[in-house]
Amino acid sequence: MANDLELARRIAEGDSIAAEKFVRDLYPSVYRLMLHLTRHREDAEDLTQQAFIAVRQRISTFRGTAGLRTWVHRVAFNEYAQWKRRRKLTPPLPPNHAANDPGFGSFLAGESLLDALATLPDKLRETFVLYEVEELKVQEVAQILRVPVGTIKARLFHARRRLRAYFEGGTEVTNHEAKQVLI
Amino acid sequence: MKQNKSLSDNARVQTELNALRAEAPREGAVDRAVSAFERTREVRPVASRSRYVWRSAAIATAAGLAVVASLIITSPKAEAAGLQKVAAAVRAQTIRHDRAYRPNKEGKMVLTNEDWVDGVKQSQIMFDEMGRKSTITYDGRLMYLDYPGTEPTIDEREPSKIPIEDVTAYLNIPGGKVLGHTTGFPETYTLGFSNMRFTLFINPQTQLPIARDVVDRRGFLIEHNDYDYPSNVPASVFAIPSGGKGVSDYPHLRGILAERLREPGETQHVGGVSVTLKAVIVGEHKILALWTGGGKGEYIPSGNFWIEDRERPYMQARPGAFGVPLETVDNVKVEPDIVVGNQPLRGDAAWFKDTKVKVPFKINIAVWAEDRTKPVILKDGTRAGFHSRMVGRLRFVVKAPIHSADPDVLLWKPVFAGDEIAVSDH
Numbered sequence: 001m002a003n004d005l006e007l008a009r010r011i012a013e014g015d016s017i018a019a020e021k022f023v024r025d026l027y028p029s030v031y032r033l034m035l036h037l038t039r040h041r042e043d044a045e046d047l048t049q050q051a052f053i054a055v056r057q058r059i060s061t062f063r064g065t066a067g068l069r070t071w072v073h074r075v076a077f078n079e080y081a082q083w084k085r086r087r088k089l090t091p092p093l094p095p096n097h098a099a100n101d102p103g104f105g106s107f108l109a110g111e112s113l114l115d116a117l118a119t120l121p122d123k124l125r126e127t128f129v130l131y132e133v134e135e136l137k138v139q140e141v142a143q144i145l146r147v148p149v150g151t152i153k154a155r156l157f158h159a160r161r162r163l164r165a166y167f168e169g170g171t172e173v174t175n176h177e178a179k180q181v182l183i
Numbered sequence: 184m185k186q187n188k189s190l191s192d193n194a195r196v197q198t199e200l201n202a203l204r205a206e207a208p209r210e211g212a213v214d215r216a217v218s219a220f221e222r223t224r225e226v227r228p229v230a231s232r233s234r235y236v237w238r239s240a241a242i243a244t245a246a247g248l249a250v251v252a253s254l255i256i257t258s259p260k261a262e263a264a265g266l267q268k269v270a271a272a273v274r275a276q277t278i279r280h281d282r283a284y285r286p287n288k289e290g291k292m293v294l295t296n297e298d299w300v301d302g303v304k305q306s307q308i309m310f311d312e313m314g315r316k317s318t319i320t321y322d323g324r325l326m327y328l329d330y331p332g333t334e335p336t337i338d339e340r341e342p343s344k345i346p347i348e349d350v351t352a353y354l355n356i357p358g359g360k361v362l363g364h365t366t367g368f369p370e371t372y373t374l375g376f377s378n379m380r381f382t383l384f385i386n387p388q389t390q391l392p393i394a395r396d397v398v399d400r401r402g403f404l405i406e407h408n409d410y411d412y413p414s415n416v417p418a419s420v421f422a423i424p425s426g427g428k429g430v431s432d433y434p435h436l437r438g439i440l441a442e443r444l445r446e447p448g449e450t451q452h453v454g455g456v457s458v459t460l461k462a463v464i465v466g467e468h469k470i471l472a473l474w475t476g477g478g479k480g481e482y483i484p485s486g487n488f489w490i491e492d493r494e495r496p497y498m499q500a501r502p503g504a505f506g507v508p509l510e511t512v513d514n515v516k517v518e519p520d521i522v523v524g525n526q527p528l529r530g531d532a533a534w535f536k537d538t539k540v541k542v543p544f545k546i547n548i549a550v551w552a553e554d555r556t557k558p559v560i561l562k563d564g565t566r567a568g569f570h571s572r573m574v575g576r577l578r579f580v581v582k583a584p585i586h587s588a589d590p591d592v593l594l595w596k597p598v599f600a601g602d603e604i605a606v607s608d609h
Contacts, residue, residue, distance in 0.1 A: 016221055023217045031208045049216045056223040113199035133203045
């Protein structure tokens with residue numbers, strides 16, 4: 001954690017080398033998170049950039065109670081949550097819009113999983129993406145989403161179960177799961 | 184790489200998951216972000232140089248002398264050996280007392296941090312730019328947290344350790360070098376880094392640091408530290424204040440909650456479903472209602488709970504609701520028991536609005552039941568649970584809610600202390 005605190009301090013004090021390395025190290029992970037949550041490349045790029053701007057604006061408030069990576073993901077997730085709220089006011093893009101973008105490459109390879117993820121309630125999907133795609137620890141996901149670890153585990157359980165049903169068929173998914181909003 | 188236990192046997196899913204993990208940004212996107220990042224500055228207004236260099240108390244406290252990085256300092260062997268001696272002397276100290284001073288808006292040096300460490304015990308007092316005080320005290324078992332604007336709390340948690348000020352870390356700071364070394368009393372080491380320079384004042388008899396001055400590259404004093412190593416610490420330093428009104432004592436409150444869960448509670452019936460309200464926890468930003476259900480086929484869904492006279496049903500921000508049997512929450516084998524079976528269930532509903540409710544208040548719970556004879560069939564023929572219908576609603580009068588700064592923390596042990604539920608009705 002001392003490393004993270006020192007890095008935050010160096011960035012806050014204007015160390016451009018540290019700042020550049022910091023952005024380059026974390027950008028792919030934040031971008032992937034945004035991409036898989038929004039399913040839209042341009043939105044993901046915009047949100048990622050906004051997230052890093054927000055990080056720069058608040059870097060001196062980083063207290064080190066979580067890792068810097070976790071903290072950055074938390075800030076990014078806030079940007080996504082705001083985007084989601086704004087988006088409710090405007091017609092959403094078709095869900096497959098992202099896959100139609102040119103140059104999507106490996107994104108296409110994960111398309112059906114993304115389709116499956118799109119069937120999940122937001123909270124399950126967000127949890128699954130953070131844990132399985134971004135490979136964050138359960139504790140880190142809990143810190144990012146600000147819910148207890150047990151809740152994260154429960155969400156992962158439900159997410160996996162529903163995904164399994166999606167891919168394999170025949171596995172009963174109870175109706176209440178579709179309605180349930182886990183804290 | 185993580186192996187998803189429940190999905191890993193599906194090779195296609197694993198392949199797709201790997202593809203998602205490998206997704207890379209488009210060319211130029213990172214450069215644009217780097218550029219935007221570097222052009223951005225703190226949101227905080229910068230009135231003067233001295234204000235600019237004010238940094239958050241917590242950052243500076245934890246970073247302190249223990250700045251750590253990964254490059255190698257170029258220092259003569261003798262000076263490196265001298266710093267090693269200082270480091271060893273600091274490490275041998277059980278009790279440490281550090282104070283940090285930084286310039287305020289007027290450029291006057293003011294106390295921003297005071298840390299005490301005695302073995303596992305530690306106390307941190309921090310003042311932010313507004314002069315507001317934050318306190319973290321840990322007596323080896325309990326931690327007391329008091330941040331501005333939130334209710335103080337006491338819990339069985341261990342805070343992040345205040346780092347030992349190991350000056351050997353100086354030897355690993357990028358671009359660092361020894362600028363000067365003087366003997367006498369005090370002995371001094373002046374070390375230079377890319378953005379700052381500091382002078383460490385050492386007691387040559389004990390080899391312990393007694394002070395440090397940090398200046399930025401323009402020569403402004405941005406931090407002064409005083410260090411001392413007393414033989415004992417006043418008892419008041421690590422004393423945990425009493426819980427009670429205005430201070431959430433979680434261990435005590437968990438005892439109260441456990442007692443409530445053991446009590447029979449109030450049971451009501453509607454449409455063949457019984458619901459027993461066990462407890463209601465009112466927090467600063469959230470209200471949590473805990474009830475038990477049970478009985479085949481019944482289900483209490485989310486989104487249909489409201490406080491009468493305060494919120495209109497269906498018009499509020501959608502609250503969260505979560506039902507799990509307490510005894511199996513850790514391994515998340517919760518799903519079957521939420522819907523069916525005679526196991527006792529715990530349901531909780533949360534309101535995220537202003538929670539200043541006047542006691543007593545009324546809680547309404549909508550009760551739904553599943554019809555197991557009517558499965559939901561998706562377009563592809565997959566079964567997706569069962570249709571359900573609302574069978575009625577129940578109203579409970581809450582006369583004695585439990586007050587807790589954060590209901591989640593009361594119910595669950597904090598994230599970093601493990602993931603077990605803190606209160607059980609068993």
